[in-house]
Amino acid sequence: MDATDLAFAGAARQAELIAQGEVSSRELTELMLERIARIDPRINAYRVVLAEQALAEADAADARRAKAFTATGRRRKGSEDPGILNGVPLAIKDDADLAGEPTAWGTAAHGPAKTEDAEVVRRLRAAGGVVLGKTHVPEMTAMPYTESMTFGATRNPWQLDRTPGGSSGGTAAAVAAGLAGLGLGSDGGGSIRIPSAFCGLFGIKPQRDRVPLAPHDDAWQGMSVNGPLARTVADAALFLDATTTLPAPEGGFLAATASDPGPLRIALSTAVPAGSLPPSLGPDQQRGLAETAELLRSLGHTVVERDIDWPLRIWQAVNLRIVRGIGDDVADAMPERHRLERRVRAAARIGQALPPGLVRWAREAEPAMTRKVAAIFDDVDVVLTPMMPRGPFAVGAWAHYGLARLLAQAPRWVAYAAAVNVTGLPACSVPAGFDGDGLPVAVQLLGPQAGEERLLALAAQLERERPWAQHRPAIAA
Template structure:
């Protein structure tokens, strides 16, 4: 096996008898041994357990499901039975008694869990630099951050350590590291994927999903993990198969584009403006009706900020050793003293108002095209010495285009569009109507076919003009 194989190819080769699950896992463990010491993606490597789990897959009388034998990494905020759920820190010490619902569904589909991946504590920042583990590093240039908060997952996938990994997105935390690391990262519709055993992740903000090297790989994983649970606070409307959506032409779409961020005082990097403009031209060539728009998108801060503080306070209240939390997290906890239950309910009402205003753009357009982030991937150490307030300020350029869609709940995807002259990936964001992941998958797959992107860091392919 080569670690450039993604989910579909790995599963297909195992199903065809060309590869065993044990061989797939061993290849990933070899890649982790080779690349993780430099890149620091994994917080825990479950080598022996993964080998044993893979052996049971090979011994099975029939494939368990579409991910039979596929090695997968799990972000630290998700429970894996027998592992401490650290949330990127040292404040918990007791192993989880059971898998989270997402991990349970992955195993039921035949996947093999090879380890857990690094994140900033509680996923509070869009850069993966936890004090407990040290910074994760971008595989395209280890001097730079991979982003966050699903930074460890992004590094593991982009470097070829695993075919895919599970991340989470509460303000851009799938899309930001996907864009910095050259991956496809779809933030699903709120309520699409169960957050059990938690009823929600940071109230209306947080969702769970994979980071992958291809659109089809993402669709395959989503068709396994999607679906809500009775205990979930949010439930998405039913859609058809994501794999089918990723495999069909999107038809002629009305696509609006803008490079105006929702955060005041933020300017997009010229390379990101160029990437959007180049993608708009390509979409026009592909037959879509593409127009620059003044979308009038609202600033989501009034809804986002209370839920951010409430999320940190809720998770901090639940850890076993509060005193072991990082200083910036303890400070954020104190700063959020005002976020009482009434404030949270007020913030959720603001969420509805922000969503109604933002979704007016879809009265005229099927998809909105924007940058993913305003900034290029910063150098490692962007959070060094930062307290909660300075960390928030340094995070603003990264979330200036993404956080709005966590507030509204709309699906949104980071789609690679090659490499910049600095050797780091470029990406654009596609935002869809509520509950319309299928259109984003179809359109993203069309872009992927027209402008293929490098699959693994160091594997230079056709990168497009951006």
């Protein structure tokens, strides 16, 4: 396997190659660091690259491998498990704590270096992952693009004048450009699924409480979760197997990607919550949705047109919890608040000033809203929706928007994503081809409570029929 193929192989294949002795973790990590040095100056995916630390972790991974496996890749009897991600280079979103590094949240207002890893990072390391560095986010992870006054703009590897989305845009750009085998993101209103869609990746928002948030528990008033951005469905499944705090399916999530999911009854829904007012669905997005529905039918699934019955005031609950969440994060994590961008500082003030009764309503309304949305699963197994209404917008397109215009515009782009966060149900972004400009198109799959196994099995079936991981941005090939 040549160096470029190895860089784009994805976490599952990279872990397999390391275990088999086909490549060492040090060789793979050195390759990633070389690619970051060469390619990332044009993309700006990483805020900090921890080269020496990563190489030391890679050497430790190789030592674990040597103890656990023979030279031919056979497991030594009685040996300690080196971890399912042993030696795989990872990118960590810069809203997750990493010991020895500040958690910058896309701003100069942040505090000192953290003394401990976030729990999800601890689990990824325990599974053998090698941390390459921390990736950019928009300030306070508040936008569906990744630009900040402090750290500049992160660019989409598929077309450098376009955004990779947000808020996990740095992670998405790194994985899409072959600058990491797998990436950690977080999703409070689409922040894993949106950049995955814009960058041609598979990204899954697990159900709430599947992946630990500590020490950032109850982020965005309970709407945010941690999860993977990945080249393949199997890569994402490995992440979930490494990090889950809830019981996994028999054989783990990776086994689900090789299982037969169906036949399933799938609802095709294009409805959005009242008040979200997204742009009309673009022709390329319509095509991707229609072609996915037809592919599902050809695979033996029943696809019916049936819209989610969105609760009337769910969009109000989304906005209240997001704005209050931004206010909470600023209050908890930003000692130098005067350094925040003016519009983010203003949004935080609004969030902190929201009447407690209004925030309480948004939280207490969740069970009834979730029951109404989830009622669709009384009749179907999975819901298929658009992921984004249009393709990636231009870098800097919103740079001069004031707060009022941002608060009006941003929710329109997350209409198919954000309301799902109120329910806590699992959802994933699945690649669905390319638009006329050569930019990725995606669809969304929504599952019932504890439905990640079903989503992974179905997404992997789509991947086998319509593979996407072989596609690479020209800048990174």
